[in-house]
Amino acid sequence: MATVANVRTIPFDWYADPAVLRQERDRIFRRTWQYAGRADQVAAPGSFFACEAGGIPIVVVRGRDEELRAFLNVCRHRGSLVCEGEGRRETLQCPYHAWTYELDGSLRAAPRADREAAFDRSELGLRPVQVDAWGPFVFVNPDPAAAPLAATLGELPRLVAAAGLDLGALRFLKRVHSTYEANWKVCCENFLECYHCQVAHPGFSKVVDVSADAYVLEPSRWFSTQLGPVRERWSGDFDPRGPVARGQFHFFWPNATINVMPGHPNLSIGPVVPTGVETTARFLDYYVGPDVDAAWLEEMLAFDDQVGAEDVVLIERAQKGLRSGGLEHGHLLPESERLIAHFQGLLVEALAD
Ligand code: FES
Ligand SMILES: [Fe+2]
Incomplete structure (x- = not known):
C-alpha cells in the first residue's frame, strides 16, 4: 500500500449543516438498505410494523398470501401516517378519514368516494418500497431501483455465520x-x-x-x-x-x-x-x-x-x-x-x- 502522510477528514461543517443532512437524506438514506426490524414481528399474515428509513415512514406488512411487503406509510389522501407501532390487522386503515388499504397496499375503500364521479381507487394504493430479510433481520430500501439486499450484503452473512x-x-x-x-x-x-x-x-x-x-x-x-x-x-x-x-x-x-x-x-x-x-x-x-x-x-x-x-x-x-x-x-x-x-x-x- 502506498504511504499516505495525511488523510484529511471530510469538512467539519458537514457535521452541523442542515443542507448536508438534506442531501444525505436524499442521496443516501432514500437509496440504501436499512435495518427495519425483525421477521418475528411480521411472522403471521396480517402482522405489520411501522419503521423509518432516512426520515421516510415505512410500514412492513405480511400479506394474507404470506408475502412480505413494505409501503410508504403515508396516506395517499392527505398524507397522514397510516400505521403506528406494530400489531395485526385485516386491513390498513388511515385514522384521519378512514381510507382503507388492503394488506397488499391497494385502496379498498374511501368513505363517500362513491359520490365522486371521477374518483379512481385503482390509482391510489400505498406506494411500495423494497423489503427483504437476511435470516431474522428485516431491511427496507425506499429506492425501487436499488440492487437487491443479498447482493448488497455480499459476504457479510457468510462472515457472521463463520x-x-x-x-x-x-x-x-x-x-x-x-x-x-x-x-x-x-x-x-x-x-x-x-x-x-x-x-x-x-x-x-x-x-x-x-x-x-x-x-x-x-x-x-x-x-x-x-x-x-x-x-x-x-x-x-x-x-x-x-x-x-x-x-x-x-x-x-x-x-x-x-x-x-x-x-x-x-x-x-x-x-x-x-x-x-x-x-x-x-x-x-x-x-x-x-x-x-x-x-x-x-x-x-x-x-x-x-x-x-x-x-x-x-x-x-x-x-x-x-x-x-x-x-x-x-x-x-x-x-x-x-x-x-x-x-x-x-x-x-x-x-x-
Ligand atoms: S389522510 Fe388518510 S384518510 Fe385522509
Ligand atoms: Fe467505543
Whole structure:
C-alpha cells in the first residue's frame, strides 16, 4: 500500500449543516438498505410494523398470501401516517378519514368516494418500497431501483455465520433505544475504529485485544468488519470464553451496526438514525443463542452497556468540537482509521452522485 502522510477528514461543517443532512437524506438514506426490524414481528399474515428509513415512514406488512411487503406509510389522501407501532390487522386503515388499504397496499375503500364521479381507487394504493430479510433481520430500501439486499450484503452473512452463529437459532431478547446529541456520522465513525478503545474503554480492552497487531479492520464495498480476539490473559467480570472466539463488529452502509461479543452466541443489530443535524437516535435488537446461561448473559449485557455509555460521552464531546467552526477538517490515521476513511469515501461518492 502506498504511504499516505495525511488523510484529511471530510469538512467539519458537514457535521452541523442542515443542507448536508438534506442531501444525505436524499442521496443516501432514500437509496440504501436499512435495518427495519425483525421477521418475528411480521411472522403471521396480517402482522405489520411501522419503521423509518432516512426520515421516510415505512410500514412492513405480511400479506394474507404470506408475502412480505413494505409501503410508504403515508396516506395517499392527505398524507397522514397510516400505521403506528406494530400489531395485526385485516386491513390498513388511515385514522384521519378512514381510507382503507388492503394488506397488499391497494385502496379498498374511501368513505363517500362513491359520490365522486371521477374518483379512481385503482390509482391510489400505498406506494411500495423494497423489503427483504437476511435470516431474522428485516431491511427496507425506499429506492425501487436499488440492487437487491443479498447482493448488497455480499459476504457479510457468510462472515457472521463463520463466527459460529446460527441466525435461525437466535431468539430475540430486547430492543434498546439510545439518543445522542451529535450528528449521525459521529456515531458511525466512533463505531468504525478501535483506536479509542485502549484509551476510553478500559474494561473492554482488558478482555478484547485491541492492539494494532491483533485487532482486524477490514473494509469491503458496502460493509466493514472489525474482529477483536480475546486476550490470552483477559480479566474483568465478563467471561469471554465460549464457542464465539472473537468479537465481531460489522458496519453495513450507510447506518447498520452489528455486534457479536465473544463467548456464547449473541448478536445485536440496529440502525443509526439522524433525527436532526445534531441529534441521532439508535436502537439495537439483541438476540441470544437458545441455551445461553442467564448469569453469563447478564454479565455480557452489563459489559456491553458500559462500552455504550463510554461511547456516548466521546461522541457528544466530539460533536462540540466539530460544530465549533474552530477547525475546517481533521486528520485520519490511514491504518488505524481505515474504516472511517472508507466510510467517508462512500459518503463523498454518494453526495457527489
Ligand atoms: S389522510 Fe388518510 S384518510 Fe385522509
Ligand atoms: Fe467505543
